[in-house]
Amino acid sequence: MHIQVILSMGDSREKYNVWTIEESNELLKIMVDAAMRGWRDKNGVFSKKTVEKKILPALNDKIGCAKTITQYQSRLKWFKGRYNSYCKLMRHNSGFGWDPETKKFTANDEVWEDYFKSHPKHEHYRTDTFEDYEDLRIVVGTGTATGKHSIGVGDDTDARKFEIEENRGTSLIDDYVFDHNIGEYFVQSDGQ
Template sequence: MESGEASQPQKVKSGYFPWTSQESHLLKRLLVDGIRRGWRDSNGSLTKRTIETKVLPILNKQLRCNKTYKHYLNRMKSLKKEYHSYTDLLRFSSGFGWDPVTKQFTAPDEVWEEYLKAHPNNDNMKTKTFEAFEDLQVIFESATARGNNAFGLGGDATAEAFEVENDVQEREDVNHMENGTESNETTCRPSKEKLPSRKRAKFMLTVGQNSRHC
């Protein structure tokens, strides 16, 4: 379970590896940034070596925690389960969509009614916001498509180089915003992304064909 409290060294008890919300958020940010930089290997795999040399060192340094690869695998298992709950909803009916502005799943009332009859315990899906959905989509989509189970970052950059480059890029992004110019950087930063229009850019996101899951 996640907690909003400051990170503290975690004790492993009965195979349970607790993560704070801050730790989980930073993990997702590091994975998304790395994946969008094209750091997966030629097979689309996210390997143990790259997680241990590029992701966990930054996570542990910034939040003063002591996460290991075993902690990482445990957290990724939970995140994958969470992501599947979202994709199951989208597959239930072609009437479901995703609103990137409100971060909510959308559907006509009759579609929600049909879904909630089949999933009475998921009534929160109709009104809750899901800030992590788009990040989880980036993290799991490619790996799922290739049938991979290893979630890491590929490439040759070190954790220190990634951290320094990340800080430099953030400063450049601020300068571009102040000068009113567009950045040509290919790096995508979910926390700083802005929609091209302030209008409600609703669109329907459907996954798969009109298969129904009860």
């Protein structure tokens, strides 16, 4: 189901198709695959040409829609905002972590309560799952896709495998993993 909104700008009218969940999810998958293939430019972004010639055709063919570069840019901005809200949570306090198995943010009760004092509308972060966090990290965050596990756009293989460039002497909050067996966070090493 596509919802169309007519935007009136003076005498011109532009038809805009609102993004469905399916379209957004598929675009994110395609962007992860494109990052894995090394299609970003030197600045770490996808060029307009790459988006128009590779990403949008793959999306439009797969979903049967007709998304444009303007609509892509709008969705990319939305992806960045969503990822930034996740990062704001992770930066709030050193007590937050990420559990890649449950797809949830983790912290002890005291850390959550402290966070909710300044972000009362985010109480759902404690219980919700965030299936897109790792993909958004690759597409717009600090995750660096190396192309090592590259697959073809449209393959049924999961392209969400990626490597992080070595952080010499530093650990990012995203490098911490919660171990349910010992009840602590630890820096995940390459050997795990």
